[in-house]
Amino acid sequence: MAMNHAIFETKAWQKLVSTQNNGNSRDLDSVMVKDFDGWVLDMSRSGIEANDLKLMLEAASQCQIQAQIKAAFQGEKINFTENRAVLHMSLRDDPSDPLTPKENSEFALEQLQLALEFATKTRQSKITDVVNIGIGGSDLGPKLLSESLRPYLSGPKVHYVSNVDPAHISVTLSCLKPENTLFIIVSKTFTTQETMTNAMIAKKWGGNLATFCAVTTNKEKALEFGIDQKSIFTFGDWVGGRYSLWSTVGLSSMIAFGADHFKQVLAGAHQADKDFLTKPLEENLPILLALWDLWNVNIKQYDSCAILPYEHNLESFARWFQQLAMESNGKSVDRNGQRVDYQTCPTYWGEVGTNGQHAFYQLLHQGTTITPCEFIGFAQTHYKDQSSHQILLANMLAQAKAFYEGHEDKKNKFKNFEGGRTNLTLLSDKPTPFRIGQLLATFEHRVMAQGFLWNVPSFDQWGVELGKVLAKGILESWNDSKSLDKTTQSLLSTIRKFS
Amino acid sequence: MAMNHAIFETKAWQKLVSTQNNGNSRDLDSVMVKDFDGWVLDMSRSGIEANDLKLMLEAASQCQIQAQIKAAFQGEKINFTENRAVLHMSLRDDPSDPLTPKENSEFALEQLQLALEFATKTRQSKITDVVNIGIGGSDLGPKLLSESLRPYLSGPKVHYVSNVDPAHISVTLSCLKPENTLFIIVSKTFTTQETMTNAMIAKKWGGNLATFCAVTTNKEKALEFGIDQKSIFTFGDWVGGRYSLWSTVGLSSMIAFGADHFKQVLAGAHQADKDFLTKPLEENLPILLALWDLWNVNIKQYDSCAILPYEHNLESFARWFQQLAMESNGKSVDRNGQRVDYQTCPTYWGEVGTNGQHAFYQLLHQGTTITPCEFIGFAQTHYKDQSSHQILLANMLAQAKAFYEGHEDKKNKFKNFEGGRTNLTLLSDKPTPFRIGQLLATFEHRVMAQGFLWNVPSFDQWGVELGKVLAKGILESWNDSKSLDKTTQSLLSTIRKFS
Incomplete structure (x- = not known):
C-alpha cells in the first residue's frame, strides 16, 4: 500500500495553522447555512470562519479525500489490517445502478430479502415479543433504529439484551412467555462471549417452546447451537459490526416496524451514500462535519464533543455514535504503522435535550473547559402535542445562542457567562425512516472521512x-x-x- | 464570609507539583487497598504513589477541608450565593442522635413518614402504574434508585417522564389506563417548564380518573393545579435538586420497592455521612476519590473521566453522577468571586460493563488521550446465573489490568497497547438497598469535597x-x-x- 498522509502535512493545513481566526471574532455575518438534501447545517457558531473553512477544504482536497472515498466505494481493501473491503454501503445499494461492486450489492439484497420475508412472517405469527441478543454493533444499531422510529412500530415488541450481567436477561425474560417469544442471536463469529452466554440462558429458559433464529457469518456454529438452517441469516465479511445495522443484523427492527419502513431507512442511507461519493467537498455534509471535528480536536485542542439531539426517540443516538466514532478512530498508530504526534478521536458523549439542560449543561455554560456541542432537531413531530414540541425547539435554539453569545454580568460574577462555546445545529423536517437512514449514514461517513484525514485505520478494533x-x-x-x-x-x- | 482558598495554594500541593512521580513507575508493590465499611478501594493503578497521596492528604488538611465538612453538617449557609444551608444529610439523619441540626432532621423525618405512608397505601391500592413527572434531580435520582434496586421491586410499575418532547409522555401513556395510574408531579417551584407542560398533558389524559400527587416546596401552586392538600409532599429549601432523591422526591421509588427498603437506603447513606464527617482523611473514601479527581484534572490535565459500573442495574449511574458532579462543580468562578486559573470539573461519562467494552473501550485502550477509568463491582449478584456474573467480574478485572499494564507488540504496531491508562476499582459485597444508599451518598460527598478543594460554589446552578x-x-x-x-x-x- 502506498504511503498515506494525514491532512496536517498538506500546505493548506499549515497555512490554516498560521492564519486561523482566534475564535473570538463572533462574525455573525458570515453565517454559514447550507442545505443538504433535506438537512440544513448551521455552522455560524462553530468558531470556524469563511477563510478557515476554505483552507480546510483545500487541505482535505490535497489529502486526496475524494480518491479515498472512491476507493472505499469501489471495494478496495481499505481495512488493510484485516485485509477486507469496507462495503456497508452495499447494504443499501441499488444493484441495477450500483455505487459499490455489483456482486456485493446483489449479495446484500438477496440476504435482505430473506430477512425481510422472515420479518413479515414473524409479524403475522403468534410471536408477541422478540429478544435480540447481541452486543456492540449487534445491539446499539438495531436498538437505535427501533427506538428512533417508535411512531412506526406495529409488530411484536422488541427487547435488546447485551450485557453478560445476569440482571439484563433475567429482567427482560421475567415478563415474557417462551411460546410467544422469538430470540435473535446476533454474533458475527457466533463465539462472542456475552452473546453466547446469554443465548445459552435463553435456550434453557425457552425449552422447546421458544423460537430461535441467528444472524451470523458462522453458519456452522449456529447449526451446532440448534438453529434451523432456514432461520440463519448472514452478511458479508466486508461489513464491520458497528456498520451492520443495515444488514440482516437489523432483523429485530424489520420485525418491529415492517419491511417497507426498513426499505425507506435504506433509501435514506443510500441518498447519503450518493451525496458523500459525488458532492463537491464544500457541499459534502459528512466532510464538513469531519472538518469541524478536526478543527475542534487539532486546532482548538478540545478533547470531547457533546451530541445533543432535541428528539426524544434519538435517546440512544449519542451512545451509538460513541461506538461508531470511538471504536473506529480511537487509535494512535497511523496507516503507515507510525505512532501519531497529533490527537485523533475525541470523546463523544451526550444526552437528549431538554434532559441534558437539567443535568450537565451547567458545565457546558460555565465550566473551565470548552466542549463543542452539536444540536440535532426536527421541525415536525409525530405526536399531537405541538406546543410541547415548540417549547422543545425553542429550548434548543436558546441553548445554542446562550453557549455562543454568553451574557455579561459585571455585578454578579457567578451569573457571568463568558460565551464563545462553539456549537452547530443540524435541522431537518421530520424523523421519518428515510431521514433517520440519511442521518445515520451521514454520521458513518463523517467517521470514515475523519479516519482518512487523521490517517488512522478506522475499520479494525484491536x-x-x-x-x-x-x-x-x-x-x-x-x-x-x-x-x-x-x-x-x-x-x-x-x-x-x-x- | 472569610476568604476561601483552593488546595493549590497550600504548601503541600506546591511540593506535590514539584516532586510528583511521573506516573510511569508502575510500582505495583505500593498497592493501596483500603477498606471502608463494606467497600474496598484499590488505587494501585491510579498512577498516584504513596508519597503523592501523602502530600495530597496534607494539602487537603491545610485547605481545612474537615472544618468545611463540619460547617456543612452544622447547617452553615455554605450555599452562600443562594443564602441557604446544604443539608441533604438531614434527610437520612437520626434525630435522636443527629449529625445535622435537630430541627432539620426532625422536619425531614416528618415529611418522610407522610410520604412512606402514602407509598404504603398506594402499594395496597388499585394503582398498577406510577408516572413520575420531573426533570433533572427530580428524575435522575429516583429513577436510578428504582432501577438499581430492581430485585426489590414489588409494587406498581414506575415510569419516569422528563423530556418536554411530546414523544416521552405519549410513549409512556400509550400502555397505561387512567383509572390505574398515579402521577407524581415533582418540581421544587412547581413552575419548571418541562414538568408543568407534561403535567398538563397528564391531567388532560387522566380526566377525572387518574390520581395525582405532588412533591414541591410551592404548595399553593400545587393546590392551584388541583392536587389535594393531603397529596402534596414537601422538603426543605436546604435540599438541592440534585441531592433530593432521599427526600419525598424519592416517592416513586418508595412505592416501587416499599418503605422498609427505602429506610435501608437511607441507613446506608447515613453511614456514609457519618464516615465522611468523622473519619480521618486517609480513611475517608469521598476525600480519596476527590483527590484522585484533582490528581487527574490538575496534575495530569485530563479533561474527562469514565465511570464504568459492572452492575447492569446501575445503567443510569454515570448519568446521575454526571449531573451531580457537572452541575455542582462545572464552574469557573471561585467562592471569592474570582475567575479561577485552574481547571475544575471534568466531563464524567460512562456506561455499564461489558457493554462499554464493545463500544468505546477501543479509544480507552489505544486512543491518543488518556481517560482515567473507575470500575465499580459487586462480588455477589441477586440473579441465579452465577457463571454469567463470574464472567462479568473477570472482564472487569481484565480491563483494569489491560488499561494499566498494556501489552507490547513490536511486530504489529496496530496491536500494541501502551498501557499507563490509570484506573481505580471500587468493590463491595452485594447491591443491597443499604449499599446503594452508601454508594450514592459517598459520591455526593466526593463532589462536595471537590468543591471545597477547587474552592467553587458547588450548590448553585446559575x-x-x-x-x-x-x-x-x-x-x-x-x-x-x-x-x-x-x-x-x-x-x-x-x-x-x-x-
Whole structure:
C-alpha cells in the first residue's frame, strides 16, 4: 500500500495553522447555512470562519479525500489490517445502478430479502415479543433504529439484551412467555462471549417452546447451537459490526416496524451514500462535519464533543455514535504503522435535550473547559402535542445562542457567562425512516472521512482484543490466582471475601 | 464570609507539583487497598504513589477541608450565593442522635413518614402504574434508585417522564389506563417548564380518573393545579435538586420497592455521612476519590473521566453522577468571586460493563488521550446465573489490568497497547438497598469535597438560567423574529420551511 498522509502535512493545513481566526471574532455575518438534501447545517457558531473553512477544504482536497472515498466505494481493501473491503454501503445499494461492486450489492439484497420475508412472517405469527441478543454493533444499531422510529412500530415488541450481567436477561425474560417469544442471536463469529452466554440462558429458559433464529457469518456454529438452517441469516465479511445495522443484523427492527419502513431507512442511507461519493467537498455534509471535528480536536485542542439531539426517540443516538466514532478512530498508530504526534478521536458523549439542560449543561455554560456541542432537531413531530414540541425547539435554539453569545454580568460574577462555546445545529423536517437512514449514514461517513484525514485505520478494533484474552486467563485462574499480578490477586481475594 | 482558598495554594500541593512521580513507575508493590465499611478501594493503578497521596492528604488538611465538612453538617449557609444551608444529610439523619441540626432532621423525618405512608397505601391500592413527572434531580435520582434496586421491586410499575418532547409522555401513556395510574408531579417551584407542560398533558389524559400527587416546596401552586392538600409532599429549601432523591422526591421509588427498603437506603447513606464527617482523611473514601479527581484534572490535565459500573442495574449511574458532579462543580468562578486559573470539573461519562467494552473501550485502550477509568463491582449478584456474573467480574478485572499494564507488540504496531491508562476499582459485597444508599451518598460527598478543594460554589446552578430566559424570548418571538439575532432568525426560518 502506498504511503498515506494525514491532512496536517498538506500546505493548506499549515497555512490554516498560521492564519486561523482566534475564535473570538463572533462574525455573525458570515453565517454559514447550507442545505443538504433535506438537512440544513448551521455552522455560524462553530468558531470556524469563511477563510478557515476554505483552507480546510483545500487541505482535505490535497489529502486526496475524494480518491479515498472512491476507493472505499469501489471495494478496495481499505481495512488493510484485516485485509477486507469496507462495503456497508452495499447494504443499501441499488444493484441495477450500483455505487459499490455489483456482486456485493446483489449479495446484500438477496440476504435482505430473506430477512425481510422472515420479518413479515414473524409479524403475522403468534410471536408477541422478540429478544435480540447481541452486543456492540449487534445491539446499539438495531436498538437505535427501533427506538428512533417508535411512531412506526406495529409488530411484536422488541427487547435488546447485551450485557453478560445476569440482571439484563433475567429482567427482560421475567415478563415474557417462551411460546410467544422469538430470540435473535446476533454474533458475527457466533463465539462472542456475552452473546453466547446469554443465548445459552435463553435456550434453557425457552425449552422447546421458544423460537430461535441467528444472524451470523458462522453458519456452522449456529447449526451446532440448534438453529434451523432456514432461520440463519448472514452478511458479508466486508461489513464491520458497528456498520451492520443495515444488514440482516437489523432483523429485530424489520420485525418491529415492517419491511417497507426498513426499505425507506435504506433509501435514506443510500441518498447519503450518493451525496458523500459525488458532492463537491464544500457541499459534502459528512466532510464538513469531519472538518469541524478536526478543527475542534487539532486546532482548538478540545478533547470531547457533546451530541445533543432535541428528539426524544434519538435517546440512544449519542451512545451509538460513541461506538461508531470511538471504536473506529480511537487509535494512535497511523496507516503507515507510525505512532501519531497529533490527537485523533475525541470523546463523544451526550444526552437528549431538554434532559441534558437539567443535568450537565451547567458545565457546558460555565465550566473551565470548552466542549463543542452539536444540536440535532426536527421541525415536525409525530405526536399531537405541538406546543410541547415548540417549547422543545425553542429550548434548543436558546441553548445554542446562550453557549455562543454568553451574557455579561459585571455585578454578579457567578451569573457571568463568558460565551464563545462553539456549537452547530443540524435541522431537518421530520424523523421519518428515510431521514433517520440519511442521518445515520451521514454520521458513518463523517467517521470514515475523519479516519482518512487523521490517517488512522478506522475499520479494525484491536483495542478490544487484549481485554478478552486477559478475561479468559482470569476466569481460568479464578480459584488459584498465584500466576496473576499482585493487584488482580488482591481484587480477587476481596471478591472471595465479599462472596 | 472569610476568604476561601483552593488546595493549590497550600504548601503541600506546591511540593506535590514539584516532586510528583511521573506516573510511569508502575510500582505495583505500593498497592493501596483500603477498606471502608463494606467497600474496598484499590488505587494501585491510579498512577498516584504513596508519597503523592501523602502530600495530597496534607494539602487537603491545610485547605481545612474537615472544618468545611463540619460547617456543612452544622447547617452553615455554605450555599452562600443562594443564602441557604446544604443539608441533604438531614434527610437520612437520626434525630435522636443527629449529625445535622435537630430541627432539620426532625422536619425531614416528618415529611418522610407522610410520604412512606402514602407509598404504603398506594402499594395496597388499585394503582398498577406510577408516572413520575420531573426533570433533572427530580428524575435522575429516583429513577436510578428504582432501577438499581430492581430485585426489590414489588409494587406498581414506575415510569419516569422528563423530556418536554411530546414523544416521552405519549410513549409512556400509550400502555397505561387512567383509572390505574398515579402521577407524581415533582418540581421544587412547581413552575419548571418541562414538568408543568407534561403535567398538563397528564391531567388532560387522566380526566377525572387518574390520581395525582405532588412533591414541591410551592404548595399553593400545587393546590392551584388541583392536587389535594393531603397529596402534596414537601422538603426543605436546604435540599438541592440534585441531592433530593432521599427526600419525598424519592416517592416513586418508595412505592416501587416499599418503605422498609427505602429506610435501608437511607441507613446506608447515613453511614456514609457519618464516615465522611468523622473519619480521618486517609480513611475517608469521598476525600480519596476527590483527590484522585484533582490528581487527574490538575496534575495530569485530563479533561474527562469514565465511570464504568459492572452492575447492569446501575445503567443510569454515570448519568446521575454526571449531573451531580457537572452541575455542582462545572464552574469557573471561585467562592471569592474570582475567575479561577485552574481547571475544575471534568466531563464524567460512562456506561455499564461489558457493554462499554464493545463500544468505546477501543479509544480507552489505544486512543491518543488518556481517560482515567473507575470500575465499580459487586462480588455477589441477586440473579441465579452465577457463571454469567463470574464472567462479568473477570472482564472487569481484565480491563483494569489491560488499561494499566498494556501489552507490547513490536511486530504489529496496530496491536500494541501502551498501557499507563490509570484506573481505580471500587468493590463491595452485594447491591443491597443499604449499599446503594452508601454508594450514592459517598459520591455526593466526593463532589462536595471537590468543591471545597477547587474552592467553587458547588450548590448553585446559575448556568441553567440563561437558557431558560432565552427560550422564553424565542417562544414569544416565534412568529415575528426580527428582534432576534441573525443565526436564530435563520434557524427559525428553516424550521418554518420544514414545518
